[in-house]
Amino acid sequence: MKKTLWFILPIIAVGLAWEVVSRSGIVNPSLFPPVSKVFLALWEMVNSGIIITDVGNSLWRLLLGLFFGSVIGIVLGLITGRVKKVSSLLVPIIQALRPLPPVAIIPLVIVWLGIDNTAKIFSIAFAVFFPVWINTYIGAQQIPQTFLWSAKLLTTSTLKVFYRVIFPATLPFAIAGIRSAIAVSYIMVFVSELAGASSGLGYRIAIAQSSYRIDEMIAALIVLGILGALTDYLFVLSTKKMFPYLALRSQ
Amino acid sequence: MKQIEVKKLSVSYGNFGVLCDIDFTVEKGEFIVIVGKSGSGKTTFLHALADLIPFSGEIDIPENKGVVFQHYAVFPWLTVSENIAFGLDRYSEEKQREVTSEHLRIAQLEGKDDSYPAELSGGQVQRVALARSLAHSPELLLMDEPYGSLDAYTRDQMQEWLLGVWSEHKKTIVFVTHSIEEAIFLADRILVLSNKHFIEELKVPFGRPRKEEIKFTPEFNQLRKNIFESIS
Numbered sequence: 091m092k093k094t095l096w097f098i099l100p101i102i103a104v105g106l107a108w109e110v111v112s113r114s115g116i117v118n119p120s121l122f123p124p125v126s127k128v129f130l131a132l133w134e135m136v137n138s139g140i141i142i143t144d145v146g147n148s149l150w151r152l153l154l155g156l157f158f159g160s161v162i163g164i165v166l167g168l169i170t171g172r173v174k175k176v177s178s179l180l181v182p183i184i185q186a187l188r189p190l191p192p193v194a195i196i197p198l199v200i201v202w203l204g205i206d207n208t209a210k211i212f213s214i215a216f217a218v219f220f221p222v223w224i225n226t227y228i229g230a231q232q233i234p235q236t237f238l239w240s241a242k243l244l245t246t247s248t249l250k251v252f253y254r255v256i257f258p259a260t261l262p263f264a265i266a267g268i269r270s271a272i273a274v275s276y277i278m279v280f281v282s283e284l285a286g287a288s289s290g291l292g293y294r295i296a297i298a299q300s301s302y303r304i305d306e307m308i309a310a311l312i313v314l315g316i317l318g319a320l321t322d323y324l325f326v327l328s329t330k331k332m333f334p335y336l337a338l339r340s341q
Numbered sequence: 342m343k344q345i346e347v348k349k350l351s352v353s354y355g356n357f358g359v360l361c362d363i364d365f366t367v368e369k370g371e372f373i374v375i376v377g378k379s380g381s382g383k384t385t386f387l388h389a390l391a392d393l394i395p396f397s398g399e400i401d402i403p404e405n406k407g408v409v410f411q412h413y414a415v416f417p418w419l420t421v422s423e424n425i426a427f428g429l430d431r432y433s434e435e436k437q438r439e440v441t442s443e444h445l446r447i448a449q450l451e452g453k454d455d456s457y458p459a460e461l462s463g464g465q466v467q468r469v470a471l472a473r474s475l476a477h478s479p480e481l482l483l484m485d486e487p488y489g490s491l492d493a494y495t496r497d498q499m500q501e502w503l504l505g506v507w508s509e510h511k512k513t514i515v516f517v518t519h520s521i522e523e524a525i526f527l528a529d530r531i532l533v534l535s536n537k538h539f540i541e542e543l544k545v546p547f548g549r550p551r552k553e554e555i556k557f558t559p560e561f562n563q564l565r566k567n568i569f570e571s572i573s
Binding site: 243255 | 408
């Protein structure tokens, strides 16, 4: 109860301050509409169903991109982290691509793949791959030697060592990578929807800007922010459910 | 019958020699303890025996050996029973369950099957580590300061438990420790490692089974003093 209060209080305080500042005449209310007007706009968008469709479209693009980018990042991270030959082959290439700002590839992706969903999912997956890969790669190199020795003494199956020892030993690193990738994926879904889309939160904000609906822009931004925080929260929650020992270790 | 025979074993890390020309034999069923200061190469010696690091010289040792490490012996992402069953691929599922529950009993962890290592005490975790090695039915056990991170009281309990397991299973054990007291209490024979090789070998005169009380006898203290002096 007390915790909920401490969570809600600052939000109410910020909302009140916002309302007062906006209505006081210090700022231009058409540029900085009061929070009540923003929520009214949000309510209209929810009622008409527009925002629901936008959220749905943005979310599934984001989740698919996040999924593919993470899976490829983890698999390559484990292999480059543990197999020297593969690592000397692939790491220089990955490292050369990694410093690119991922949004910079969007124009090229549009030329190659068009502006449909494949292009957006590809752009998101591309951006997600790097933080997941680098974390997994570093984690896989830092597995305590005794884990690997114990495994080697108890089993002859390399595959078993990979999925029963190397993967779980690296998992906390991969999870950290995915968590930073979640933030990146929101950037990517937003930018890729700005640059050619007919639905999604990014598209909605672009449309609202061109029709000077600042209340709608802010409403869509609030939704975007809540979604981002929620995605991270749900991700952490589900990893604790799926891998209960992780929660134990952090106690 | 000889179980381990080591001839002219040397190990070096780069240009730095850790062990030099070591000869070493162990009889089947013997409990050997190696003592030495930190950095004397005890762990390196054990790792060479387990064929985990490069060495020069000859080591004749059974293929099937269990190793219990000081840290990170037990996989924290597997439950107690999954840890114990880790090396049992060659058995049918039913046999795996049977061997696992037998070793849960040995480790005195019945009812803890589904617990994770983080939910156990330090002593319990080390018993899982030993049970996992035993379940693999090795011919001998190599133990690297397994009780180094336990408190004194738990350590005493673990020593008695280990002696019980050893006398029941008749495995050869090579045990490394920096505790002279632990060495005397456990060993048939103690080897003192210093300056790259064994500088002294002592037979422990106490009979078996051994009880805690022998640690308070004058003979025990005298032996401890002798070993202490030869190490320092």
